[in-house]
Amino acid sequence: MTETAHHMSADMQQCIQECLTCHSVCLSTVQHCLQMGGQHAEARHITTLLDCAEICQTSANFMLRGSELHTRTCGVCAEVCTRCAEECERMGSHTQMQACAERCRRCADSCRRMSAMAA
């Protein structure tokens, strides 16, 4: 993303990237879970994955627009990602679930750092 580099800190660039990757992985995981069925396809879990995908997108967009209030969307994003990671981890040792949980954890960490810069 060299075109956006000159007016952004390295931390923010990394956070945008984490959000976009987490968004993509969560949306893919929705499909995966619906096809697996059972607990994977429960309303609560699908909803959390959709929540996580959407707030990651919104959070990335706030940073891409250079919005001051990105610290607030990053704060919520960190919370939603953490919940999504916990739910995926609870689903057991399935590869896709572990991969999704890991991306959510990384995104949560990065968003928490951005959010803390507000204080």
Place this chain on the structure above:
Amino acid sequence: MTETAHHMSADMQQCIQECLTCHSVCLSTVQHCLQMGGQHAEARHITTLLDCAEICQTSANFMLRGSELHTRTCGVCAEVCTRCAEECERMGSHTQMQACAERCRRCADSCRRMSAMAA
């Protein structure tokens, strides 16, 4: 929105409606401001309007999905709407700006109430 009525409180239904209306008015106001130029078209103001439109949409979608975490997105939405209202009011007595500010204030109030139910 009768189709969504049966599993939602009247407060939540109203909040969804306020978010969707605020989203629409903010997006329309972006066009209006770009055509007026001057202070109306300043990067900061356009960015706030786009931020407000997007978080309203995200916040409405969290409620439509029945997400527990809607209290968190509503909290951020109330903050962004309040800032957007303040900026629009500062632009003077132009009709579109006043109308936009009023919808932002109403949405902020409604989202603040939803957010407070979390406690």
Place this chain on the structure above:
Amino acid sequence: MTETAHHMSADMQQCIQECLTCHSVCLSTVQHCLQMGGQHAEARHITTLLDCAEICQTSANFMLRGSELHTRTCGVCAEVCTRCAEECERMGSHTQMQACAERCRRCADSCRRMSAMAA
């Protein structure tokens, strides 16, 4: 939506409203279907509902921005809404499915008219 009225045709205002309503109903229906399970929760059906909700939102946003290319997004929206209506109708006489199908049909009709104005 009086604040957006002055620079838009009545047809376009109605189409925006149909898109926003269809978006809301499709997102609510996702929750409904996931809770019902069985054929309602099949990956293909949930995906179509999510597709429909998203293209309705995008299509509404193009019109709210006053974009010339709204005729193109409306064209795709009409197609996706029609497919979503067909799938919901195939699910049988459940109230929520019938209500969703009807909103999709109305949105498809409205978008098809907007799309045809391009020619």
Place this chain on the structure above:
Amino acid sequence: MTETAHHMSADMQQCIQECLTCHSVCLSTVQHCLQMGGQHAEARHITTLLDCAEICQTSANFMLRGSELHTRTCGVCAEVCTRCAEECERMGSHTQMQACAERCRRCADSCRRMSAMAA
């Protein structure tokens, strides 16, 4: 994006990536243009950049959900990206405009290929 690799063609994975990158660059370019002012900040140009960012996101999401109808959103995306590239090129030799135009061209090419697979 290794987590999404196993159920997608290499072409589709590349197209998702082009869409996400084009979305990010267009949103950053909006800020850039608003700050430059003049022709860069004209309503028509900002609207096209916002259109392009949004349809790229929608198009990526259809592919991430594994939707059959992604060929249709990719078709519209190719059109919007092409228009956005043309407008950016018309703005002269500014680095950010050239970079944005190039990402739009690449995304348009990739989406056109995905779209053509429908036939």
